[in-house]
Amino acid sequence: MNAEPLPDEVDEADAPPTWLAPPGGYTAEKFLAMRGLPKHTELIDGGLVFVSPQRKWHRRVISMVRGQLRAQAPDSLRADREMAVRLADRQMPEPDVLIVSSEAFGRDDPQSFYYPDDVVLVVEVVSPDSEERDRDTKPFKYAKAGIPHFWRVERGTADQVVVYAYELDPVTQRYVPVGIYHDRLTARVPFPMDLDLTALEN
Secondary structure (H helix, E strand, O other), rough: OOOOOOOOOOHHHHHHHHHHHOOOOHHHHHHHOOOOOOOOOEEEOEEOOOOOOOOOHHHHHHHHHHHHHHHHHOEEEEEEEEOEEOEOOOOEEOOEEEEEEEEHHHOOOOEEOOOOOHHHEEEOOOOOOOHHHHHHHHHHHHHHOOOOOEEEOOOOOOOOHHEEEEEEEEEEEEEEEEEOOOEEEHHHOOOOOOEEOOOOOO
16 A cells, blocks of 8 residues: 655654655664664664663663673673674664673774674563563574573562573573572673672662
């Protein structure tokens, strides 16, 4: 069906941008070339995914997890936040926190995303509008791309931080659960760590 023309009285400046109605999905190349997209827009299955403004708890959890990972990571790894990962030609999600190689972190090109081989851990902090993506869609795609470790962070009772940790099964290319953590997260992979999950900033 052909779209109806805009009424004469509607100024072109008020018309919706053309990227709101893609003709059949986008590749990562086209996605990277777009300008004026809302902050933290993701490319999932060739479609643009827009996110609502961050809630305070979500932002505080990202800062806490990234800060502690950054302080404890070995020299060969670095913690980053809210950077896209180019998983495939039509897949470019943006994890909340990432552990990447130091070489990739300091690389000048590309500057706006990482490749799956750069990443050893992705962390998604679940919010009300991202539950299905963070619990199902994105973990499946991260596993398919070969990222070794995935954490899903949920909001528990009384704003408690609960981390569900997963490790990639290289045979099935799927994540298997390796632990559920409430007040403290201790692990040996992807590097030895001891995180205080109660250390949210007030």
